[in-house]
Amino acid sequence: MSHSNGLPEDKFAELITQVIEFRDRQIAPHVIEWEKTRMFPADAIASAQELGLLGMEISPELGGLGVSFAQKLKVLDVLSEVSMPYAFSLVNTHNVAARLARYGTEDQKDRFLVDLLSGNKLGSTALTEPGAGSDFSSITTHATPDKDSWRLNGEKAWITNAASSTVIVAYAQTEPGTGARGIASFLIDGTQEGFERVAPYDLIGSHAIGTGGFRLNNYLASKADLLAPAGEGFSAALATINEARTYVASMCCAMVEASLRSSVEYASKRESFGKPIIEHQGLSWQLARVANQLEAARALTTKAIMVIENGDSEAAILPAAHAKKFATEFVEPALTACTQAMGANGLKEEFLLGHRLTAARVANYVDGSTEIMTDRIAKSLRSTYT
Ligand SMILES: Cc1cc2nc3c(=O)[nH]c(=O)nc-3n(C[C@H](O)[C@H](O)[C@H](O)COP(=O)(O)OP(=O)(O)OC[C@H]3O[C@@H](n4cnc5c(N)ncnc54)[C@H](O)[C@@H]3O)c2cc1C
Structure with a gap:
């Protein structure tokens, strides 16, 4: 694309x-x-x-x-x-x-x-189910032909914006037992009969994502609501995943950069033992490590952006996985180091460090977990390094 x-x-x-x-x-x-x-x-x-x-x-x-x-x-x-x-x-x-x-x-x-x-x-994209996350090919929401329409039954879980979205791209199995080959996608209207919203979840944070789910109870989707037929649904879902992984990596960088700015400013003003705390090597080296990893995460993200903008989604798989894995693994320790540099004051809500920490946790799951990124890189080892 x-x-x-x-x-x-x-x-x-x-x-x-x-x-x-x-x-x-x-x-x-x-x-x-x-x-x-x-x-x-x-x-x-x-x-x-x-x-x-x-x-x-x-x-x-x-x-x-x-x-x-x-x-x-x-x-x-x-x-x-x-x-x-x-x-x-x-x-x-x-x-x-x-x-x-x-x-x-x-x-x-x-x-x-x-x-x-x-x-x-508002819109949502719904792949995940109570029983299927990383293994997307095992979804059980099913769509069966019904005259000129499709009848959908099943439940979706952990869906961004599901608290109130009404335009939903939902994935369903059309031929149980066929895995990825049988998956199709449908445009679901959340105001239509057969759509039942599940209350959004109480989480450790990040409620602005509106994460929740919904059930489809004999939901009737017309022929015109079919977005990707069986055989194309799975690849349609994966087509934009590299982009999503790259923006999640980029968001992690943005959260760390904002936090680093706060902690450097704070550590330059706050004094202990007669000098600004940033002049204590034990502290400045912790922040230097954050800055160093931020540069690396940004470089990986920039590489993924360049490959994506070139339009070759196959070539983007690995750079996007590298960017997301690195960014999601460094973001939590980096935010913790920024919080630590601000002493107890770092715990105050106004600095948003706690808000960012829970968002960093979320980043480790969405659009492919950190383990799935690692697995993607592991699967490329022999073709990349032989
Ligand atoms: C805030 C939020 C918003 C979300 N928004 C959406 C959305 O809009 N649409 C949507 O469809 N989904 C959404 N998700 C769901 C997200 O995509 C899943 O959480 C993710 O795919 C992981 O699935 P799971 O949570 O069921 O974990 P599981 O797949 O059950 O995995 C549990 C653990 O096992 C690990 N694991 C699984 N398989 C392997 C393996 N092969 N090797 C090594 N480790 C493995 C995982 O990495 C994880 O740590 C959202 C999740 C969150 C938290």
């Missing part, structure tokens, strides 16, 4: 200034409250339509901004500095709009695209 070249530099710089202003006005003041009340901020996500962020990578002819993949990641980084859960929710609803814009039929675009771009409706 080819990617847009994006906005000219000056236009993109303008957009970033607006995103920072939007973030500081609409998101930053509420992040702690959303976490305390376990609230899914659907309205705040919808309000990103003010800047066109709900369709940022979609072409302007279809109502989007037409930013490039690298530019989209920069926008997500800016948002992730304050709330990675917010950015993650936003990009997930954006992805559904982008999928419909790119591959949807005119009917599907007519029915859902305008609502997704305006934030009237």
